[in-house]
Amino acid sequence: MSYVTTQDGTEIFYKDWGPKDAQPIVFHHGWPLSSDDWDAQMLFFLANGFRVVAHDRRGHGRSAQVPTGHDMDHYASDAAAVTDHLNLKNAVHIGHSTGGGEVARYVAQHGIPKGRVAKAVLVASVPPIMLKTDRYPGGLTIDVFDGFRSALSANRAQFFRDVASGPFYGFNRPEAKVSDAVVDNWWRQGMTGSALAHYAGIKAFSETDQTDDLKAMTVPTLVMQGDDDQIVPYKNAAVLQAELLPDATLKVYPGYSHGMLTVNADVLNADLLAFIRS
Template sequence: MSAHFTVSDGTKIFYKDWGQGQPVLFSHGWPLTADAWDGQMLTLLNEGYRVIAHDRRGHGRSSQTAEGNTMDQYADDLAELIDHLDLQNLILVGHSTGGGEVARYIGRHGTTRVAKAVLVGAVPPLMLKTPQNPEGLPIEVFDDIRKAVADNRSEFFRELPKKFYGFNRMMNKTSQGIIDSFWLQGMMGGIKPLYDCIKQFSETDFTEDLKKIDVPTLLIHGTDDQIVPIIPASLESAKLIPNVTLKVYEGSSHGLAQVEADKFNTDLLEFFGTEADITAGRNQGRLGDELSSKHH
């Protein structure tokens, strides 16, 4: 099903909730929507998982909020969604800004309901270049993004996917469909919350949040990520998260979940392991296969 629910400050949050079994909740990147995860949701649904994805406040089909567009509020909205659906033994998957949202959720709300976490091309621990974070990106990069959004976001959302998905590299084939989908998702959001979110994904320091992630965590990052460079991001995050596995995709882009969906989905399923509460029929079928093989 798909539905809206209302969080404490009156903001309506859109979400999809499909299937049964162990729940997997996806947090999307900027300026996208839950639809960015279509390939993963369909695959995991067919593997017996319950899959949930929401549109962050100000994005997609959720309320176009003038206020409350902060990382703390994003995390609190996520907490309200998790409580609303009473999710337990939950796997959280966050891409880019969504990876920051997942980290901040755990930093503020803990892991009582969480079994595992996956951060993909994620912004933690800090994107912005500072004296303590010399490998980060200079503030001018984010000022340019703000200007592009304010001046002509429609044109910007046609150009940005080329770097986002690595289509500006000669060896990579361009997908016009992916570019069109990115543009459509970006234009569904409100310009004020999308503008505000730039500061949140670039200037939020997630160092202390990462230290609080006490569940098994998978980091996935491409070496040719032109949006969130791997060195100040996942390579640093891997030093801060206690129980972490880092998978580096050689030559891959920021949008690897879309352009390398088969590989990415396989890695997700491998990390999730056999802990899914898959339907009894599917479990029974596997047991029958095992017994049959032992007798032949």
């Protein structure tokens, strides 16, 4: 198992597969999951000749369950510790959900200044901000996120089961084909991490205004989201991202859920490959 130690002493687990001289693709996972959520993408791109890298966010998966640093600044600096350690250049950074916020902060504040990033992809991602504010009145009210915190504190295991079996993959829709294995894998990843990191992470993914990060992402960026995303409403995320990014391509998938990278991997992987090779 491979780890890198950050400046504040946190051990971050990472995977690094494929030829070291191939173009790297770096994957950033969503809340409250781990790098395992990228299995379908890492195997696909490995088979297509890329070097694929993914890490577990601090407090998630196999990374250290530290009590502090559960915010976008630390998420991005931890990602930078991995990319610096591996000396990744000309990399494509792909982030899902909270991982999209991590990508935006990393690319804007670390990747572009160090000349390490070629392209970026935001998939069903949280920027510019999920919370309703004066600047973004279409966001969700604070009581939604307070509800997340209450449910997690009361019974994290049940809360995670409810999210995975319900809105995350759209399994609560009448026509949905529910996969118990997908639900179990989501629950497994979530329960491996720290309850404290997950609790604190709710504030990080919902209340961080990343408008400036998006404006600073001058590399070509693909924005992907389903229009039946029940976690991150696409009009308050993908559409705004495309407006704020200097060089954006927006692709909205009719009927797709927040977890489309897993349940619609065949479609998403092909589109990701086309963008990266373009």
